[in-house]
Amino acid sequence: MKKKVKKKIGQLHLWLGLASGLVLFVVALTGSLLVFEKEIDQYINPEFYIVPNVGKEKKTIDYCTAAIEKQYGIEKINRIVVYNDPKRTMTIIGKDTDGETQIFSIDPYTGKVLGTIAQDNRFFSVILNIHRHLLMHDIGEIITGCSCLIFVFMLISGLILWWPKKVKNLKQRLTVKWKASFKRVNWDFHSTFGFYTFLFLLIIALTGLTWSFKWFEDGMYFIANGTSERLSVKVENPTKIDPQSDKVSFYQSIYQKTDSIFPYKGNIQIRMPADTVNSILVLKENLEFNIPNQSSALYFDKYTGKNIEIRPYESFSKGDKLKRLIYPIHTGSIYGYPTKILAFMVCLIAVTLPITGLLIWLGKRKKKAAH
Template structure:
């Protein structure tokens, strides 16, 4: 059971390693635009998005830093589901729209995390992740060689060997090379799967559970200023000067501020800085640059890029792909080892 789940999770992990790159290739008509003149203001783009989906509440808008990429608007909520729009930021043309959970990579992610089975699937993948985590530790114990001669056999696949020996080598040697990375991937998966593990991580890193407090604002009757979101974007870019995609999270209640997150595309590690703005005046309420967070919160913010391999860009994405591919092979080679054990024939004694 755990082996079959591991196979599915590992193969979908291979695909998700290059989600951003593959999305821009497979869906080029909605993802890329031809720059013509100046971009429309953020408030104009927001108005276009709301006109296209008048009955739905906007949740987020993503403004890419590259001039050739489209703007994405998301509507709905976690409970009700999300719809999406891709907009040409120069002409305002709607390039595509639909249900977020119907998109190819959303389905792959659903399969990866929930096996397309909701909370039941989440429980199964969580248990399988825990089993895999402990298997990496026990596997190292079983792999550990008794002497140097055996060590050579454990780190290299023997050439011109029988199928049975080659299969065993692929399982033992391949498992060894992915062991450290698989340990990290499964550990980050466990932080996602179990709240108590996340809490334990915070306690080990910070000495206490130290999730950031929710930022709220005073509710007043002040009128929204004109060009509110254009002002907010300009302010965000003046505070965080680095290049990077910028996303605006719109409040669902009057006492919640606008949250702006900006990726740091210039740093080696892909981090995100945040700012909270008053939802009527655009005044800055709170700044939360990544560097100011506690160690526990920094680790939690980096949990996804570590898990997916995007933390250092292409090199770690490629590494995550290779590790996922080799991990997918382990249940197969392990099953072949089990089936190929054979039974030693008992000697028949003649009286």
């Protein structure tokens, strides 16, 4: 009976692997690039990240936004990111008159634009689009999501198929016979490295599902909180009509209030609402934490700049704190370069699994044809 079950699992492993192999190859390959996105992009485009000279005093944020609004015809500011590192440029994202989203790198000491690029044309924006949507919008997201689910099954079924019947065969399953025939080396590589990377790939795949399926994210919250309810990232704006008051230091005031309320060392991100209903969300990432992406939140009136609500990271539910961990776990940035290097190597091995699996299947077909 056990032999029959294992045979059925083997057949499912084979056919599901063939059906999703190309997608998994693309997702794993783009994922390996995204692990070192910041490092690669900083090397290629240093002007987007590092200021030419560290000055004594920074220009106000409003000075910088006014400059790009006038010079580049930016009609709406979407996001502003101010970094704690004095060498770091300021990032401003806004929509131009054509409705295209532009990313600006600003020297905060001079207000000068050091670099600009359309968000959709940015190399890593394209890579991320391929990784999540295969350049096919919602349909692509469904395909990558379903492929990710299949990959979870492939990992578990692969472990079942790898598991030796006898303990004495364990050593054989843990090594690759490099001096054997190509067919044997290929099978050993697929099986052995699939086992060694099993846990890491399972974690990456499961965390990736939170971006594909709401039901999976709801399940994560239910496990953490006992309910699928979560902290809303939107707060309705109390002022309904713009009083058209003087806004010379509007963004700077929000920045300073945030820095005062949360005095720890951190990067501040100001997010303007995409609609006409909600308020401004400001996140301050705590760089004093060992783990990245741990941010406290504040909400400001988008017309008056008045603080509406304060949500320290400590007040977040277990589910919201877990959600904050998903990105650094998925990308391998959770413990810096050691886990990044590990994630990169694991992704590269994941790239090989559809190829070695296909070669195993072709070898079996060839063998059957010969008989």
